[in-house]
Amino acid sequence: MPKRLTDTAIAKAQREASASKTRRELADAGQAGLRLRLTPASATWTLACRDQLGRMRRFTVGAYPALGLAAAREAARALRHKVQREGADPIAERRAERARAEAEAAAPTLAALLDLYAAHRGAGLRSWPEYARGIARVWGALLASPLGTLTLAKLQLAADAYPARHQAAAACRYIRPVLKWASAPGRGYVPRDLADLSPPATVQRRDRVLTRRDLARLLPVLDEAEGKRNPYAAAMRFMLLTLLRRSEADGARWRDVDFTAGTLTIAAERSKNRQPHLVPLSRQA
Secondary structure (H helix, E strand, O other), X not given: OOEOOOHHHHHHHHHHHHHXXXXXXXXXXXXXXXXXXXOOXXXXXXXXXXXXXXXXXXXXXXXXXXXXXXXXXXXXXHHHHHHHHOOOOHHHHHHHHHHHHHHHHHOOEHHHHHXXXXXXOHHHOOOHHHHHHHHHHHHHXXXXXXXXXXXXXXXXXXXXXXXXXXXXXXXXXXXXXXXXXHXXXXXXXXXXXXXXXXXXXXXXXXXXXOOHHHHHHHHHHHHHHHHOOXXXXXXXXXXXXXXXXXXXHHXXXXXXXXXXXXEEEEOHHHOOOOOXXXXXXXXXX
């Protein structure tokens, strides 16, 4: 017969369950249907009541002592009202939530989309690894998100909240081709409006060039460094003479130089646009 439970009675029953290594169940007279299920390792509140169809059901209310006696009675009272008056089914709701979470976990993610784009389009872009790193910096928290949960608001909020505004703006430029490709007709991996990202900063045109005064100050420094056999100084002078990119200069090999024609060939795999590039070499170069 149910008795009005107290914390002292619960503690005694817990000790007995632990000593006998058996499961016990205490019914509380303070709230109809409220029971405390005890095992040697846990204590769980449950509620037994009939639903709107008259079926006897049992629902989990919470764990003791995280949910104390008074709180458990109040929670059981509210749960009984939801089940009997509102037709709620907490068990079915938890199953549906678990199924939704499992479906989302199995769905393609933003990270998977980036990998797919890299395989189809990014493989031809020498700069794709840099772009991918920029995207991961700004939207790293969303990489594991299923594509179906991505929204323009989520992407925009992450870009606007990123502390380095110009890095975030660059990441927007990097990811927009991916989103346009993914939302193209016949593909439809993501909604088309995701590509409407607004960069949090505008790109300023760079018109800075080296003046004669700059060169007059730089070249003696390079001369001194080259006299000490500093390869970085030689590479810097070579880039000034040829306008090569740093990666093109440090990847140059003697076999690529035609001394008769005075040219340097940049192989396709080292060129930014994946096309071979012929660079005329001055006498100084």
